[in-house]
Amino acid sequence: MTIARYILPGLVFIIVCRAIYKKLPAIDLFVEGINEAITLMKQLFPRLLALIFSVKLLLYSDVFGWIKTGLNTITHEQISGELWPLLLIKPLSGSASLAITEDIFSRFGPDSSLGLIASVMQGATDTTLYIVTVYFGAVGIKHVKTALKVGLMADFIGIMTAVFIAKWFFSL
Amino acid sequence: MIWLVFILLGISSLLFTQQTDVLTMLMIESAKDTAMLSAHLLVLMMFWLGFMKIAEAGDLIQLLTRLMKRPLMWLFSSVDQNSQAFSYIASNICFNMLGLGNAATPFGLKAMQLLKGNNQAMTTLVILNTSGLALYPTNLIALRLAFDSREASVIILPVLITSFITTVSAIILLRVTFNARHKWVKQ
Numbered sequence: 001m002t003i004a005r006y007i008l009p010g011l012v013f014i015i016v017c018r019a020i021y022k023k024l025p026a027i028d029l030f031v032e033g034i035n036e037a038i039t040l041m042k043q044l045f046p047r048l049l050a051l052i053f054s055v056k057l058l059l060y061s062d063v064f065g066w067i068k069t070g071l072n073t074i075t076h077e078q079i080s081g082e083l084w085p086l087l088l089i090k091p092l093s094g095s096a097s098l099a100i101t102e103d104i105f106s107r108f109g110p111d112s113s114l115g116l117i118a119s120v121m122q123g124a125t126d127t128t129l130y131i132v133t134v135y136f137g138a139v140g141i142k143h144v145k146t147a148l149k150v151g152l153m154a155d156f157i158g159i160m161t162a163v164f165i166a167k168w169f170f171s172l
Numbered sequence: 173m174i175w176l177v178f179i180l181l182g183i184s185s186l187l188f189t190q191q192t193d194v195l196t197m198l199m200i201e202s203a204k205d206t207a208m209l210s211a212h213l214l215v216l217m218m219f220w221l222g223f224m225k226i227a228e229a230g231d232l233i234q235l236l237t238r239l240m241k242r243p244l245m246w247l248f249s250s251v252d253q254n255s256q257a258f259s260y261i262a263s264n265i266c267f268n269m270l271g272l273g274n275a276a277t278p279f280g281l282k283a284m285q286l287l288k289g290n291n292q293a294m295t296t297l298v299i300l301n302t303s304g305l306a307l308y309p310t311n312l313i314a315l316r317l318a319f320d321s322r323e324a325s326v327i328i329l330p331v332l333i334t335s336f337i338t339t340v341s342a343i344i345l346l347r348v349t350f351n352a353r354h355k356w357v358k359q
Contacts (some may be wrong), residue, residue, distance in 0.1 A: 007270060015223050018230035026226050033222030040281050041214045053202040054178035060198060062186030101315070110321035119316060119327045123309040124334035128302040129236060134213075135298045138281040139288045148174070148296045150304040150345045158303065158338035162330075165337075169330040 040138050046158045047137035051129065055093050082114055083163070086121055094127040111172040120166040125158040217278040224263065224279065233259040236266065245344070247300075248293050257286035261297060268301065270308065276301075292350050299346055303339040 019026045067088060083159060090097045101122045108114045128151040136144045166172070186192060202205035227233050231251055237244075240262045267276035280301055287293045309331050316324040 008275060010315065012223060012276035015227045015230065015232060018232055019226050022230050024226060024229045029225040029229055030222035030325070033220075033225040034218040036282065037217035037221045037278065039213060040285070041210060044213075044281075045206065045210050049203060050175065052206050052209070054175050054182070056198050056202045056205070057182030057186075058178045058241065061182045061189075061192065063181050063185055064236055098315075102319075105247040105315070105319040110316040110319045110325065115319075115321075116327065119312060120330045120334055122315075123312045123327060124338060126302050131302045132298055135280060135284050135301065136294070139284045139294070144344075146291070146349055147298045147302075150295070150342060150344060150349060153345055154303050154338055154342035157341050158334060161337050162334045164333045165330045169333075170326075 044137045045092050045136060047133055055096075055129070059089070059093065059096055082108075083117060085120070086118055087159050090121065090125060090159065091128040091152055092130075094130060097122065097127070113170070116170050116172070117163055117166040121159055121162040124162045125155050128152055128155050164168045213277065216275065217281065220275055220278040221282060224260075224282075226258065233263065237262045240265070247296055250290055251287065251293050255286065255295075257283050260286065264297070265300065295350075296343075296346060299342045300339065303335065303342045 067084075086097055086100045086104070089100060103119050104118045105115055110116075110119065127138075130149070132144055132147050134149055136147065181193075186195060223235065237259045244258055244261060244265075245253065247259070248261065260279045264276050264279040266284060267279065282298060283297060284294055285294070287297065309328065312327065312331070313324050316327070
């Protein structure tokens, strides 16, 4: 889809044209926006560092490996063992889940049944923990419980739906 | 709380497997990653919030907000109707639907700042972002193409169905949670 590539530049074009037409003090407004961005970032950085450190520590340790083995024995591999890591890591880390998807693509191919299911999973939900941290971090609010709870529940629903929809849609 | 559990699990596993020397390495690495990510995010925020300010002064944002007013007012019923937050929320949702998550984040953060104190509205916005309703998964299709997929775009429809179901159920869950708490407080 080539239209997508034109959206952002097109938007800037429209904004600039409008600013010239209305004779706006564009630089002053632009600088005002930049200052706001810097203020936001100041509040965000410490929280982001705390989150990234904890996720890195967790991913480095082999906790997910143990969970995977445990789940495989419980579910009798109804959901293929290759998909469990993606399912568990998806809400935690965007880059880690991307790496797993790439791994599945390179080993089984993007058009294999595993590749298709992984694609739908990857596309259907976002990195909940990261988004919750960034968004609430920007306002320095600690009461993230509801958002996190609902977000993770929605992730669970999303991932299960992804598996079922993918199996049904591609009749795997 | 969750953060402490993560650290505890990670640390105990490091102790258990006697890899005590990787801790410093992980610290340095996470600081590096955070700096990279923050730099990226800061650049995006500076430029998009800058352009947004100009667009706002040119009445362009108001146009977009008016178009999306009805669904937004239903979702964010607790926000004052004339609040500036609506324009940022509208921009955030628009960019997200186009699959341009990076451009969407600055507006979402700005909206959060304006919604401060209104827990229900803040949570709704975050949930809309985490459930990831995208009309066109740009990055995913690029990834599939990179691995020589013959039909890279076959996943559009199932992804759309799934993210729609996820978003709807997230909104329902949210409503139920907040309603339950409301009743509980009343009693």
